Amino acid sequence: MNLNPFSKKSKIADIPTKNPKNGEIDPKKTEVKKKRAKLSKMRLGMLVYIGYRNLRSSKLRSFLTIGGVAIGIGIITILICLGFGVQKLVVSEVTKNNSIDVVDISNSNLENFIVINDESIEKLKAIPGVEKIAALMNTGGKVYWADSQTDSIIYGTNQEYLEMANVKFANGNAADWDPEGSTAAISARLAKFLGFANPADALGKELEFDMVLSSDIAANVEKDTTSEKGKLKVVGVIADEQSTYLYLPLPYLQKNLGISGAQSGKLKIDVKNIGEIRAQVEQMGFVTESVVDLVNDINSFFTIIRVAMIVLGTIIMSISAMGMLNTLSVSLLQRTKEVGILKALGAKRKDIFKMFVFEAAIISFLGGAIGFMGGYATAYVINVIFNLLAIRSGHSTLNFIFIPSYFVVAIVIFIFFLGLVTGLMPARRASRIHALDALRYE
């Protein structure tokens, strides 16, 4: 038994048709099937060729109709390209320094003040799904170099925190940042304030510092006091021109300055269970923040934008589809006699139906392809122009066009349905015209 649907018709016709109710072979239906299989059918290529020739014969009308569809699809593509592109850009900018599997924790809940210390760290580690934990102590202080001195934020943390916060050394090596030693990474702005014209010159220099010790961070301190001057060696410079700060290893501060707690920290977690983990952390009294919150806000904002685009796109496409429908209907009226002669010469209903559907398919396919490529190209050109202007004014370039693959699939399906839906009505009408009525049509 040949079940290949692409093999010769007669072979398929040989398969008897079964009655779906009782599963027995239905001789009447089988006979009808055999008869149908013997009937000739116009080739697909020929039907497409007729559609193509018809479009070519009325060039201006075809151009305008295809142009209408192309403009519709093109505008939708530009809007989607820019919409998704800007969304992707914003999200990537937001998540650049904050990975989505990292949750920030802090003790800023004033009603239930809690410090991150060894005890709370152990408790946090015990929460299922928490992979890593890193604390961040921050306090104010002063940094001295030769005759210069400046106020600075002093952070105490560890290597894992720097990794999670995506802190990169523009100069120096992160491996030199010894957790037990008095090594520091300073911001470029701090280096400049200390008198280094080139922040990289601060590398390897030995600075002095002191810091404010409060009871929040040092258990043995009752009142806020300033520590004695200590020394630190600059092993890294962070390319930050905006803020004045430095990072010191937390173990070093714990050992030498009696630091016992930190105000905030980062948790690396299994992002699948983010909700549960955050709930458990918050139950302990911490406040949690995640970039996921921001990404969700951004996404919901862009969802609204996208809905607006879809509405706009639907209006545009409706106009295009109506134009297409109009073209096909007029084309049918003009070709009524053609339909008549084709039917008189033996064309079947199905052949005529397919002929009109294929014509609609050609219009929508060409319009869709031109519109999609044109829309993408326009968005690309907008991006290039924007970047050229950005370069001229000394800013960095950005890529804000993006088409998700599912949109490409969606647009292909959309074009297919557009052709089908607009082609169906005229095709149905054409196929139902009686040959003699069509030949007599004036």
Next chain:
Amino acid sequence: MDNKNIKNKPTSPLTNYWQKLGADQNGKLPEKAAARYKPNKFLSTGTRYESDKKKKDSWLKSLFGNKPEKKAETVSEVKKPKEEVQSAREQNPQLTKKEIEEYLSHNYEGRSGKSEIISVENVIKDFELGDTIVNILKDVSFKVDQGDFVMLVGPSGCGKSTLLHVIYGLEEPSSGKVFIEDKDIWTEGKNWRADFRNRYIGFIPQQSFWVKSFSVIENLAIPATIKGESFSSAMEKAAKLIQLVNMEHRADNRPYDLSGGEQQKIAMARSLLLNPKFIIADEPTGNLDQKSGAEIMELFKEFNERFNITILMVTHNQDQYKYANRLVQMVDGKIVKS
């Protein structure tokens, strides 16, 4: 370029056209004209109808090969294969040559030129016009034999075209039967009849209709493409047929650019494309002047006599009666003379 000119030069029917292009006595075109003349690729590669008699005969045989070349009036006139006669002699040595001929004739009953091809039996056709019912065909019965050239004549409105449409499978009769050979066509479905029209009947309407976006030769090829043949195979056939009606110089024109007579010639060629069992023509010369009409009728006659193609034609023109070998006269929905 020069060789190509000669190779592509159409032969006799195009002499005038060729000369108009500025060809010299050897058929050589001036360079500019040669560059302009681009023969249809199917015409430039196909066998030329007029060029070689032997080729022409084999070519016509391939087109209309399944029909007896000469009409046989009686069963005994049907030519029997030599092998069959020889074997009959060996089996019946006592019989004379004439007796063997008669003996074999029993096997050929129904195969003579007089076999029925169309049989219309008691056909009635009523049309509803508002509340009134108009009786167009009133119990019409007649027969057409293989190879006949039948003209259906009668005054306007007597039902000739309706009868043709009933036979052609386009207009369903209110009652009665239409047999083509032994098949009652109105017991079958719409698709079957469409297929039947396509494969077995050539149709020439009074006014030819065309697919505007197609060239003349592509229009000619349409019946074959409807049959499901590939475009190139249909065009090869069309290229042969267009030469048969001497219209190859118009192959790449738009059909509506042709004169009425030229259009009817193309319609004739189109009707012959699939080697039909018979041709139905509904006043094919109705819109033509006398000269063009006579040309068309000569072509009909030629096809009927040389290729034994059965023709059923409606006409008003009494001058054309001479071309037919049978007249069927209709008056007021009835056949009065058959």
